[in-house]
Every structure is written in structure tokens, then in C-alpha cells.
Amino acid sequence: MPERGRATARERLAPDDAAAEGPDSAARAADVTTLRAVEAELSRALALSEKVLANAADGIYGLDADGRVEFVNPAAVRVTGHDRESQLGRDQHGLIHARRRDGSPYPAEECPVWRALRTGETVVADDEAFWHRDGRAVPVELIAVPTVEEDTVTGVVVSFRDLTDRMAAQAQAAELRRLSRRVAEERALSDRLQQALLTPPPEPDHLHVVVRYQPAASGAQVGGDWYDAFLQPDGATVLVIGDVVGHDSRAAAAMGQLRGLLRALAYDNDEELPATLTRAERAARGLAVSTLATVVLARVERCPDIPVSGTRILRWTNAGHPPPVVLLPDGTTTVLETPTDMMFGVDPDTPRYGHEAHLPDGATLLLYTDGLVERPGSDLDEGTAALRASLSGLRGLPLDELCDALLDRLVPQHGLDDVALIAVRAHPEDRPRPAEAGPTRLPEGID
Numbered sequence: 001m002p003e004r005g006r007a008t009a010r011e012r013l014a015p016d017d018a019a020a021e022g023p024d025s026a027a028r029a030a031d032v033t034t035l036r037a038v039e040a041e042l043s044r045a046l047a048l049s050e051k052v053l054a055n056a057a058d059g060i061y062g063l064d065a066d067g068r069v070e071f072v073n074p075a076a077v078r079v080t081g082h083d084r085e086s087q088l089g090r091d092q093h094g095l096i097h098a099r100r101r102d103g104s105p106y107p108a109e110e111c112p113v114w115r116a117l118r119t120g121e122t123v124v125a126d127d128e129a130f131w132h133r134d135g136r137a138v139p140v141e142l143i144a145v146p147t148v149e150e151d152t153v154t155g156v157v158v159s160f161r162d163l164t165d166r167m168a169a170q171a172q173a174a175e176l177r178r179l180s181r182r183v184a185e186e187r188a189l190s191d192r193l194q195q196a197l198l199t200p201p202p203e204p205d206h207l208h209v210v211v212r213y214q215p216a217a218s219g220a221q222v223g224g225d226w227y228d229a230f231l232q233p234d235g236a237t238v239l240v241i242g243d244v245v246g247h248d249s250r251a252a253a254a255m256g257q258l259r260g261l262l263r264a265l266a267y268d269n270d271e272e273l274p275a276t277l278t279r280a281e282r283a284a285r286g287l288a289v290s291t292l293a294t295v296v297l298a299r300v301e302r303c304p305d306i307p308v309s310g311t312r313i314l315r316w317t318n319a320g321h322p323p324p325v326v327l328l329p330d331g332t333t334t335v336l337e338t339p340t341d342m343m344f345g346v347d348p349d350t351p352r353y354g355h356e357a358h359l360p361d362g363a364t365l366l367l368y369t370d371g372l373v374e375r376p377g378s379d380l381d382e383g384t385a386a387l388r389a390s391l392s393g394l395r396g397l398p399l400d401e402l403c404d405a406l407l408d409r410l411v412p413q414h415g416l417d418d419v420a421l422i423a424v425r426a427h428p429e430d431r432p433r434p435a436e437a438g439p440t441r442l443p444e445g446i447d
Contacts, residue, residue, distance in 0.1 A: 058161050062155060062156075081132045124144075226244075235302075243420075284344075327363065365424040367421065
């Protein structure tokens with residue numbers, strides 16, 4: 001055992017013994033304890049700082065008063081491609097910042113980092129470029145915060161963020177906005193064209209004709225759906241429903257050309273409807289109206305030589321289009337299903353066939369485009385069945401109300417395709433035209 005008074009220095013500084021050795025020893029022990037606590041706190045702060053630097057998403061540089069690299073974190077190494085050892089002690093501006101984004105020289109006196117070193121003020125820059133080791137410019141935004149000791153700038157801490165992904169996203173957003181504007185302009189042009197062509201139908205005596213055109217949801221692609229209804233000189237009513245292949249302004253323009261051809265060729269001749277459709281197809285090819293379309297061309301006639309017969313004859317030809325549907329007053333529906341001919345525009349020499357059926361008083365004929373019956377995830381048969389069920393349930397409504405209710409039931413508010421339809425109701429000819437059908441409206445020159 002050591003003699004009293006010969007204790008080691010550590011034993012003399014032990015807090016329990018220091019009080020017995022006098023106030024000076026106790027003060028020294030307290031100082032050592034405080035120093036150790038400060039050292040421990042500094043160690044923890046240093047470890048935390050190193051962890052933050054190592055895991056920060058932004059690149060961080062520490063530069064001395066001459067702009068040389070004193071420390072660099074892993075994010076800065078990753079963004080610039082220069083490893084830590086090749087950067088320490090180097091002039092940071094000369095290594096990665098000596099050229100602007102366009103490749104032109106970037107004088108150090110104009111650099112925001114050097115401005116912070118010169119002025120002692122924090123500098124923010126959002127349009128800079130650091131040059132990667134592989135020679136490409138990396139767009140960055142940075143903040144340079146000078147370190148000041150006793151009123152002297154001793155260095156600067158530079159934090160920067162790689163803007164590559166953000167700028168790519170901004171460029172993509174700008175391109176999407178450009179495309180959106182283009183689609184909106186095309187949509188507006190197509191809508192104006194369609195509205196100019198989709199004119200009100202005639203209202204011949206005892207036939208009530210109602211038309212509807214419902215565009216797809218805003219921003220969706222526009223199609224070439226159309227309808228037409230007009231009277232021939234002999235009083236027969238011609239009906240056309242069609243859909244040009246395509247979803248843009250070109251489809252709408254082709255629709256306008258095809259509608260005009262069919263109208264002109266069908267107006268003043270009494271040839272069979274298949275022949276009219278064939279002539280239109282040949283004319284379209286000869287006039288370089290290159291388009292594919294589905295079409296139903298139909299005509300409603302009185303029975304020959306029987307002015308008031310209680311029935312009419314419906315004649316039609318179908319070029320690849322959904323078949324017409326007839327609704328009888330008792331709610332019975334009939335799909336006028338026939339072997340479908342080839343769609344319009346494929347081969348002008350393809351055989352086409354005509355069909356006919358009686359259209360009794362009180363019956364409603366519906367011609368429509370596929371947007372009324374086609375839905376994602378369901379087939380055409382399901383859509384047609386839903387159409388027939390809806391028609392049966394709406395049989396007692398006036399024709400205008402029936403068409404509106406049918407669209408409400410079958411076409412979602414945000415439909416993906418345009419819808420055109422023509423509905424014709426045959427009223428008895430042995431009594432006045434009903435008020436619900438509105439007034440008779442005929443083109444000039446037709447009685």
C-alpha cells in the first residue's frame with residue numbers, strides 16, 4: 001500500500017479524495033470533469049456532423065479562403081464523378097466550375113462561390129453547372145455560406161443540388177403542355193367542323209326525325225362520327241350514319257368530305273342504295289379521299305301507290321357498321337342484323353347488298369355509332385343487349401326525350417368515344433302530325 005501523501009496523480013484528482021486535499025484540488029477535479037464532458041459533446045457533435053455529411057442528398061463542399069477543397073461529402077463525389085482524394089486540396093472552381101453550361105469560360109471573379117469568399121455574404125445561385133468527370137455539364141443550384149472568424153473570411157461552405165431530374169421533369173411538363181394545347185386546338189377545330197356539318201334534320205310530314213351528337217370527354221381524342229338526314233325530290237327520307245377511322249382533325253376532315261360525297265350522289269337519283277355507296281367509294285378513291293369508314297345508308301319510303309297505308313318501307317345497305325334497331329310501340333325491339341358488307345374505303349369493287357323491312361306506324365328506327373354500345377371490358381353483344389333493354393324501358397317517351405334518356409343511360413359522363421345517332425318515329429298518316437313531333441319542316445322546293 002502506498003504511504004499517505006504518495007498517491008498517484010489520478011488518485012489525487014479523484015473527486016472523493018479531492019475534497020480532503022483542499023479547495024484547489026477540488027477545483028482542478030471539477031475542471032477535468034467539465035473538460036471531459038465538453039470533449040464528449042464535441043465528439044458526439046463531430047460524429048453527428050459526419051453522419052449528416054455522409055447521408056445528405058445534397059452535395060456539400062468546404063473550401064478554404066483560397067477556394068481549395070478541405071472536405072467533400074459522398075453526394076458531391078457522386079454528382080461530380082471526382083473521388084474525394086482527387087479533390088482535396090484542389091481549386092474547386094478550376095476543377096468543376098471553370099466553364100458555364102454552354103461550355104464558355106467562367107471567370108472565377110464572376111463565380112457565386114468566389115463572390116461569397118470576397119464579400120463575406122451568403123450567395124444563392126439557381127442556374128449554375130458543375131462539370132462531371134466524364135465531361136458533361138450537371139445543372140445545379142447552390143448556396144455559398146462564408147465562414148468568418150474574427151471578422152475575417154476563412155473559407156466557405158457550398159451546398160448544391162443536382163437539377164437534372166427536375167429540369168427533365170420541367171421539360172416533360174412543357175412538352176405535355178404543348179401537346180395538350182395542340183390536342184385542344186385540334187379538338188376545337190374538329191368540333192367546329194362537325195358542328196358546321198351536323199345540320200338539323202328535315203321534318204317530313206308524319207315522320208319525326210331526331211339527331212344527337214355527343215362528343216367524347218374533354219381532352220379525349222376526337223373521332224369522325226357523323227349523321228345526315230335529307231329528303232330526295234320524290235319525298236323519300238335518306239338517312240346516313242357513319243364513323244371514319246381515326247381520332248384527330250384529319251378524321252373529322254375526311255368525314256366532311258365523305259358526307260358531302262354521299263349527300264350529293266344520293267340526292268337526285270333513284271338507284272339502289274348499294275350502287276350509290278359503290279359510286280361514292282369510287283369517287284372518293286378518284287378524288288384521293290383516302291379514308292376508311294363504317295356506314296349505314298338508308299331510305300324511308302311510302303309503300304308504292306298507297307298514300308296512307310299504315311306502313312312504310314325501310315331500305316338500307318351496311319358497310320361494316322353496327323346494325324340499326326327498331327323499337328315497336330309495345331316495347332319489342334328488333335336488331336336489323338344482316339351479313340355485313342366490307343367497310344367503306346377498302347375495295348370499291350367489293351359487292352354490296354341491299355336490305356328492306358317494313359316500318360309500321362308507331363315504330364322507332366335508331367341508327368347510331370359504336371360509341372353508344374361499346375365499352376372497355378365488354379363486347380358488342382353486351383352493349384347491344386343494354387341498348388335494346390333501355391329502348392324497351394323508354395318506349396312511351398316522346399322521341400326527343402327518348403334520345404336524351406338513352407344517352408344518359410348508356411354513355412358515361414366521361415365517355416371515351418364520340419356518339420352520333422338518328423332516331424326516326426313513324427306517325428300514322430291518317431291523322432294530323434302529333435304536337436310532340438313539332439312542325440313539319442321541309443327544304444325549299446319540296447312539298
